[in-house]
Amino acid sequence: MIRFENVGLRYGVGPEVLTDLSFQIDPHSFQFLTGPSGAGKTTLLRLLFLSLRPTRGLISVFGRETSLIGKRELPGVRRRIGIVFQDFRLLDHLTTYQNVALPYRVIGMEESSYRADVIDLLKWVGLGERMHVLPPILSGGEKQRAAIARALITKPELLLADEPTGNVDPPLARRLLRLFIELNRLGTAVVIATHDLHLMDQVDARRLVLEDGRMEIFT
Numbered sequence: 001m002i003r004f005e006n007v008g009l010r011y012g013v014g015p016e017v018l019t020d021l022s023f024q025i026d027p028h029s030f031q032f033l034t035g036p037s038g039a040g041k042t043t044l045l046r047l048l049f050l051s052l053r054p055t056r057g058l059i060s061v062f063g064r065e066t067s068l069i070g071k072r073e074l075p076g077v078r079r080r081i082g083i084v085f086q087d088f089r090l091l092d093h094l095t096t097y098q099n100v101a102l103p104y105r106v107i108g109m110e111e112s113s114y115r116a117d118v119i120d121l122l123k124w125v126g127l128g129e130r131m132h133v134l135p136p137i138l139s140g141g142e143k144q145r146a147a148i149a150r151a152l153i154t155k156p157e158l159l160l161a162d163e164p165t166g167n168v169d170p171p172l173a174r175r176l177l178r179l180f181i182e183l184n185r186l187g188t189a190v191v192i193a194t195h196d197l198h199l200m201d202q203v204d205a206r207r208l209v210l211e212d213g214r215m216e217i218f219t
């Protein structure tokens with residue numbers, strides 16, 4: 001599904017933040033991406049989401065080499081990937097429902113064709129009662145779940161989540177983890193960036209560990 005071959009990444013003229021990364025992410029797989037603060041987890045997620053290009057090496061996504069994917073094709077490839085950002089990135093002037101429906105709205109779909117899906121998904125993440133409120137009055141955990149629902153609405157083949165339990169208490173973190181596991185069971189490959197050891201200890205999953213720009217894999 002995703003393949004990195006000797007990938008290196010530097011920002012501008014700075015030092016290499018990621019060095020010689022070679023690994024694969026398989027369809028339907030579940031893995032954590034971890035490592036100390038500043039190790040490059042967010043940078044790696046941005047490479048996976050095609051919002052950054054490697055400075056050397058090759059990345060292929062869904063069987064296509066990313067350097068050959070043109071700007072006009074990018075939205076189509078990205079629709080197959082869901083991403084939950086560390087800072088949620090919800091639009092404050094749209095309700096929870098409208099935020100989650102946004103990926104459909106931007107491609108001009110009729111509301112009647114997705115309304116029931118959006119409502120079902122909001123119920124699934126426990127926001128059935130909060131769908132008509134604006135994000136500024138949601139709690140941190142509710143925002144987190146709204147961001148997760150928005151990432152899932154297009155039924156992505158790959159879900160990327162950056163510290164998805166960073167702002168929530170342990171019971172909610174466990175609930176979110178169960179949600180990701182359930183999603184994975186339904187067929188989506190999942191990559192969760194986290195440095196929450198307690199969270200990782202709850203699942204027997206592959207760990208991609210970044211340290212000093214290099215990756216070690218524990219299966």
Ligand SMILES: Nc1ncnc2c1ncn2[C@@H]1O[C@H](COP(=O)(O)OP(=O)(O)OP(=O)(O)O)[C@@H](O)[C@H]1O
Nearest residue numbers: 011014017035036037038039040041042043044195
């Ligand atoms: N836009 C940027 N320009 C220059 N340097 C950057 C940029 N973004 C990140 N860096 C640097 O790249 C390195 C990796 O950062 P990154 O945010 O990917 O790490 P991280 O593992 O996600 O950290 P954290 O766990 O604290 O979120 C850091 O040294 C950071 O300062």
